[in-house]
Amino acid sequence: MSKRDYYEVLGVAKDASERDIKKAYKRLAMKYHPDRTKGDKELEEKFKEVQEAYEILTDDQKRAAYDQYGHAGVDPNRGGGGGGADFGDIFGDVFGDIFGGGRRGGGQRVRRGADLRYNLELSLEEAVRGKDVEIRVPTLQSCDECDGSGAKKGSKPTTCPTCHGQGQVQMRQGFFAVQQTCPTCSGRGNIISDPCRKCHGQGRVEKTKTLSVKIPAGVDTGDRIRLSGEGEAGEQGAPAGDLYVQVHIREHDIFQRDGNNLYCEVPLSFTRAALGGEIEVPTLDGKVKLKINPETQTGRMFRLRGKGVKSVRSGATGDLMCKVVVETPVNLSAKQKELLEELDKSMGTGKDTAKHRPKETSFFDGVKKFFDDLTN
Missing domain, CATH: 1.10.287.110 (DnaJ domain)
Structure with missing residues (x-):
């Protein structure tokens, strides 16, 4: 046919x-x-x-x-x-x-250098304000003796006789032809018969390099800063990989960060919580006055607008959220205990108690109702 x-x-x-x-x-x-x-x-x-x-x-x-x-x-x-x-x-x-990737035709493979990661730890203040830092990165760099070719000065790599520079060989299996990495040159497409003495034919040597990294204001844990071409050198003159600086923010003694907002707990004496007044609270820019309303309860949140973090992306500034925690006094003297007992008695019982301590009264009324319902 x-x-x-x-x-x-x-x-x-x-x-x-x-x-x-x-x-x-x-x-x-x-x-x-x-x-x-x-x-x-x-x-x-x-x-x-x-x-x-x-x-x-x-x-x-x-x-x-x-x-x-x-x-x-x-x-x-x-x-x-x-x-x-x-x-x-x-x-x-x-x-x-x-x-935008893939191979174009046969040809030897270009082995781009590996990407690297560097973990950078910053304080909250450094992350919020930004700074320039120097980092030392151990990596493989192009050999200056042979300019990354791997061949001794005055010589050069020769085309692999097995794959003829393709970096791959073809194996037939029935109806199919399977491409495999050339075993002679390991996919490089060439052979170095007279290797460089410094890099032993690898074209790369281990070095530690110092880089200056500009940390933009507002970065947060998990953010990455990409330094193009600062990763490992590629094989035999191939492009270098990239270096990714991974940011981690240390835990702060006072503030917790959530996005662009900052949170902190403000301890308050029970007399100040009851009577109200002004207190000083910390911000990243210094102390500010905060007005406390009379009869403030634990858990009350006060918002200080614009005292948070400026976003590294949008430029918007978050707020500082101050959560009040009413502190029960400790290590009381006999006189102080006596005064507190007098205060407690002055609040009376029954309806008077509900007037001064509504949450306490409401809770125990609920408990009483719960047990009454169980017995009925």
């Missing part, structure tokens, strides 16, 4: 670009892949036909021979219906088109 025209198989014109051929192949390979066709022999043959066409038309020499002599110009046994399609290319290029 005569073979169909390869361009017809893929549904592309004879002057189609390699990109158009790849796109057509991806569409048809997904349509006829054995995993989807569930053993349908006819569709399986189509899949092999599509792979063979793709292998011929994406090889410049084979395509030129095919264009000039047709099927007689290419050796069908070399294709074997198996094809040289790399499914990493199929799906990698699809997602690469979307996200």
Whole structure:
């Protein structure tokens, strides 16, 4: 049975670009892949036909021979219906088109340096106001002896004889061709026969570098500051990774932070809570006066507007929330105890008690009702 025209198989014109051929192949390979066709022999043959066409038309020499002599110009046994399609290319290029990554063609892999993380601990005051800090980061940096090539000065890496600089080799398994990292060069695409004495052919050396980091005002725990290109150096001149400075704010003795707001507890004597008055409360900018209303109870929250944290993103400033905690006096003298007992008696019983201590009265009235209901 005569073979169909390869361009017809893929549904592309004879002057189609390699990109158009790849796109057509991806569409048809997904349509006829054995995993989807569930053993349908006819569709399986189509899949092999599509792979063979793709292998011929994406090889410049084979395509030129095919264009000039047709099927007689290419050796069908070399294709074997198996094809040289790399499914990493199929799906990698699809997602690469979307996200800007992926490999473009064969070629050796560019091994970008690893990203690094540095944990930076700050006080609340430093985080709120911002500051410049110096950090020391141990990392792999490009070797200055060989300029990151890994080869001794005066020499240079040679193309790997196994993969011919591709960084990958192809293993055939039945209908499929699987791409694997080249075992000779470990995917680099070249071999260093005369390595640099300083980095021993790695192209990178361990160093500790000092960096100045500008911490913007308003950062909080969990925020990250990215320093582009300050991570590990890439292999053999490849781009360096990034350094991420991870911020952690130490616990403060007075304030707790929640977003742009600050919270603090303000202890208040029970006489001041009962009579009211003014007290001084701390803020990050110094002390301020806070007016306490008479008969203030524990848990009452006072808001000091604009005394919180200025947002690193929006620029809005939060508030300081002061929670009153009425303090019961301790270590009383005999005279003080006597005075308190007189105060307690002066509040009377019955209705008078409810007048001065409404919460206490309400609670015990509720308790009494609860037990009455149980006995009835």
